[in-house]
Amino acid sequence: MSDYRFIGAPVERLEGREKVSGAAQFVDDVEFGPNVHYAWVVESPHAHALIRGIDTSHAQGMPGVVAVFTGKDFAGLHFGLYMKDRFVLAADRVRFVGEQVAVVVARSPAAAQAAAAAVWVDYEPLPAVFDQMEALKDDGVRVHPELGNYEHVPWFFPKAGTNIAHWRKIRRGDAAQGFADADVVVDGVFTVPRYAHCAIEPHGAVALFDQSGRLTVWTASQSPHTQRNLFAETLAPLGLTHHDVRVITPYVGGGFGGKAGVTMEILAATLATKLRGKPVKLCWSREQEFYNTYQRLGLRSELRMGVKRDGAITALSHTLYWDAGAYVEYGANVVNAVGLSATGPYRIPHVVIDSLCIYTNLPPGGPYRGFGYSEFLFGLESMVDKASHAIGMDPVAFRRHNAIREGDVLAYGASMNPNGLLEAIDRVAEEIKWGEKEPPSSSTALVGKGFSLLWKAPAMPPNASSTAFLKFNEDGSINILISAMEIGQGVLTAMAQIAAEVLTVPPHKIRVETPDTDRNPYEWQTVASHITWSTGNAVRRAALDAREQIFAVAERALHIPQESLYLEDETLKCRTRPDFCLALRSFVISGIQTEDGTYRGGPIVGRGMFMPEYASAVSDPETGQGGHPNVHYTVGAAALTLEVDRQTGKMRVRKVVEALDAGKAINPRMVKAQIEGGLVQGLATVLYEDMRFDEHGRLANPNFTDYKIPTAMDIPDEIVPIIVEVPQPDGPFGARGIGEHPMLPAAPMVANALEDALGVRLTSMPLTAEKVALAVMEKEARHGQTA
Amino acid sequence: MTTITFMLNGERRSIAVEPWEILLDVVRDRLGIKSPKAGCNRGDCGTCTVLLDGRSVRSCLILAVEVDGHEITTLEGIAADGLTALQEAFLANDSFQCGFCAPGMIVTATELLRDTPHPTEGQIKEALAGNLCRCTGYRPIIEAVQSLGRRCHE
Structure with a gap:
């Protein structure tokens, strides 16, 4: 039982009424009046080519056209979050099909689009590389001949003259010894294709560079402050500073990582600087x-795992070759994060991890809910099943035996945080009735069960921080100013609950809105599942700061010792004077009147900040040892019951269970909503979604007709979310993030269930009905059986 | 340009449109009604769903000239007198997260409940299959619609 009143309560979403009424404003809904200008880009039809020349003369004369820009107009403007390898407009070279080479600004979207088609670009096509293994060859295509000159964070290790943009190495223990100690060594190769976020709201940005020289950019973004920082850095050659740049982010219609950092928004911002006084919409x-x-x-991952007959994992070798695409300014950090964590949530004494970020001529790879963990867990958790089978041990018992525990040493040398992994395993196994066979619903169907563990740490710079301001209003209601973004996860409500708990003001009297970088204090980005933990800490501290001010002014005005004061039901009370009761609304703006008629205090404004001061990205590049790059891991377990038709390969998820250790669920209703939605998104990458490129590197299915995301018809029969709560010592009320985690176990648990049902092991995602049926046919042919 | 006259959320509106302009753009950009959203502009995602003479359509697939003399209702019209019972059910069931698909989803579900007050789960799923949601996994949306069907039974 908890003593909390608002923490852990199923509070209704603060912004719910706006969203169900249609009042919620997204960036495309903001009005800019009749002077708004529309931009449309000219895209490269080539995956790799030199630009010999661009003729814009015809486009410039077309009706409604205001201006046409090419890379020459923005020479030297390149950007990137962790590595500056991306260009506002391609300068002399294009590196993927669809890259922006020119842009038309016109009075209407139709005029801009028509004129873009009339821009003539003279290309010299170059050989292109679409496969990361091909890109590793010594004599092949070099996507970035200038790689050695790019600015990057100190914890990246690019190899100049190659396509390797970063290589994260982890060496712990003695792998040769670990494999020698093993009774059984198993290995496997796994491939995971690319996927698209498919937020229903597309990206949009509107920028206005006004006559006074101030640049305001409205964007659909998870990262308003990071955007301001990158806009200011990128546009510094034009004389802009952070002081001149303002980013405003209305509600975001789904992010999933796709709206983190900066992508197309830089174009709108840059165009605006050339068109003073004209709002430019892209x-x-x-x-x-x-x-x-x-x-x-x-991803292509190669794994080797050594195990003892008693069930202990002795060694792991995990090599990850990432197809990171044409620009890796953000994606290279996915590669880095996985390199640190590719052991999964297991205690393994001898570890070799190599995670390689490889340039290809495909679209830029970047953050996607899960940040690489879904991808590596497909291989790792498939191997865990394989290893357990090899020694004749139950896969859940094997996982339990090797599960990481508090205080265990992580692959990079730091120690594991408190966690409820064992509880998660046990509760999932019980709920899915692990070990019990279930009958199929037809004579051609079989039923299998699959299990998977998961973990993930926030991937962030060691000094990523969050801030909060909290101000009272005359009626005792509160406004909280933060720059965490509401992207559907419910952050506004969770932050209100945290402040409510400290100040006893109920959440429905607290307003939290989406940010404006001029008004709201700094936040790194709304990514990495770190907001509940990091911004939550900042909000809690802001509320505590406000409470201290309240106690201090009461002491000054009324001579009541601060230590005896406390808050209850929006009033100030005193432990030693039961009759004392002062409503917050009576003094949080106007102050407290003293005996002589003067006032003490004034508006109460709280301030809170959080930065994890123990984190460090400094480590030995050859071993990865020495730093503290991850603040903590959120762990969990999941299992499903899968029915599969032996003849058609068609699959139906009958039940799926997932337990996550939220530390403390600030709002259990929203945690369960994340689990349900995230599982469906994860299962879609296994069962339905399939990105196809043709031999020229052109994406063949960039739409919802041909790239199948789930509809209401395509969901599991039953989803059971389970919340485990082993407190995070430095989390607000013990909370840690769970936003990305629901997706992570989807692929391996389906693969493991398929093997359980059919005796076939699929190693290449997605696991479509076609692949399943073919694998069954092949197996039956091998065994001389008939279907 | 052709001048069209139609009822928009109960109000007679006249506007000159190009023959190629789609209803979604005219309603959003020229008449300022913002709840229908542009998600794909090819009829796949359903975020632009409106009622045309009471039947749900994707306003990105309707030419503005086609609605001359007809009646268009958006979520703003459905909720003109305050939130409907279905919208309240969306709140109670957390049937949205980012909220971008909610207007189209609610318009579609409103039509379903009008025509089929006690839909089965299968009928609900089929009716909503043309409205994509990437956040919720659909279960809370289905439950919101079911809760109203159940309420009618009582």
């Missing part, structure tokens, strides 16, 4: 949404 089409923002990176 909206991505659904097609562009697929191929010119970020895609999830593709």
